[in-house]
Amino acid sequence: MIKTLIVFGTRPEAIKMAPLIKELQSDSHFEVRICVTAQHRQMLDQVLDIFKINPDYDLNIMKQNQSLYSLTADVIIKFEEVLKKEKPDIVLVHGDTTTTFASALSSFYFKTKVGHVEAGLRTYNKFSPFPEEMNRKLTAVLCDIHFAPTRRAKLNLLNEGVEEKDIFVTGNTVIDTLKYTVKQNYKFREPILNEIDYTKRIITLTAHRRENFGKPLENIFEAVLCLADSFDDILFVYPVHLNPNVKDVAERVLKGHPRIILTGPIDVDDMHNLMARSYLVLTDSGGLQEEAPSLGKPVVVLRDTTERPEAVLANTVKVAGTDKERIIEIVEKLLTDKEEYSKMAHAVNPYGDGFASRRIKDALLYYFGYKKETPEEFKGSDMYVQKLYRRVLKAD
Template structure:
């Protein structure tokens, strides 16, 4: 007989909530096998509650972190460790399930280690092998995998990274990435929204998303000016740029993009709106690794505004090209894909299972039961 597993799940980013949602929902559908303990531990407190509500989920513990009180990442890490320890004391979980590379993921892994609780890591094995790029994400995930006991790798390449680092076959399960589960659940071929009705179907849609801390100031200005110039010199193109209204970059984006013909600067889109808008786009320009995964489901070419990526599968499949933030490199890449049909088709890889087949959540739960049930 299987043991019912009480699983502590820390959530600290919007992307983390989205990726964990199908996992938590499946746990809730099997109450005889799983008892998820949802812990919100984030500066993005209200934003996370909104995303949780989209999936009809609620937090069991809320550890609001006030950014005004923090004195840098070391202070935030110590507070997260302290708060997560109080949750362990109160909830007495059997294991901790972490995801990705956030500071809360690292904190939860430390708490698991100090309490001799097993730690399972979703998205294990992602690597750039440059500890400061992206910063501090790469070091967070390497440290998390040092502390983890079960590695839920999204791809075979991630598994190879873990084996290279001397983890054993028995510790690793290739599950796919649960973001693909979410995309397949949310996509509708006949989807419509007020935003989509504003975008003329005869024009090619460029989707621009920028959210990383390093892409602010001068790098952001260069990106925005370049994309604005692309629109102005290509009358058959529309640009959509969703951005958080309270982000550092929004005032600059408003100054450079607002009230321009065929340019739409809008607040962050709801998940279903974003996925279905991305599916209708011609080209995606982004600094988000998660968007690279989402775009692969729809065979949309991606230009990545970073210096490297922990998702090399997209590079090998030629669905993603790393262009960095240099305006000249970005402009050349966009113009090539707008005007060279052969180059565009070469980036439309038809492999839907690049990052998973839509059943990652099922494999994650099966792995937890096999190892700890």
């Protein structure tokens, strides 16, 4: 059996690793162990409960007002004890969090193979997003096997010197998650979401990125306020992050408006079903840029850069940044121009087809010699791939 230790620490990581955990646990070739760092505590626990995931190890490292310094050190030191006890054949990490980088580094020190799920995403600006961009780049050089969600992500890794034999294009596991969560007759856990008039055009908003703290976040909220004042048939729903840098500003600027609903953080299945009932999505999150297009919802990205350029090329996403007037301009266009909205809503999602976890499992079986044939790559839509490579070749 392939002794596989899966480690993650945040809510988004848990959402994206859950279907992979289920896939590996269902295959007798794998002995699966799960370690959570609890870099986020409450929001992580929500996902574990929904997917009935019972960690074998809980490092419980979250502290109030934790710093990146203490967080990194705690993961490296505490994860060492897990490695000593389990002696895994491979450690699987996900994405771009501090847990990702620190556990990969700890595994490297232990001379254990590391597999990186959602590998190869890049903005090439080390401070945007911060610290995620450097977390994933540093993780890449520590890893032995890379599960790239798209061909563009694979190309990024090849350009950085990763050998092609160690890269597998799988699609993104978050698309797999939607199969578990979105239901037609869903009843929300958050009571206020059951009371919403869904005949209105719902706009789901998320904003919590560290690089947006301060003036950028204020700009976003002022744009939302202006849009809510301008259109009486829309309703913003904003699950507010618990970080005081977000919560305090949101309540000061947005609270009390009749067309803006503020809730606390919501469960993953609440979020997915809210998006499924929304008209469009405004976000500075990474995962929602991948999830919403699968539900036919245009996405406006509230960041100056995105490590997911495939969505921009496929026209499922528009990057607005944090400029108030630019956000208003893009959203107004989507609210008033039916043709423009339709183009985005019906574009093909380049991120996956719901079988990424199976492809990762097959790649691991191939890597460890249990399968002879090279796993088939996720290719996305042919039209999208051709468009992408024409753009890449022109840039080169």
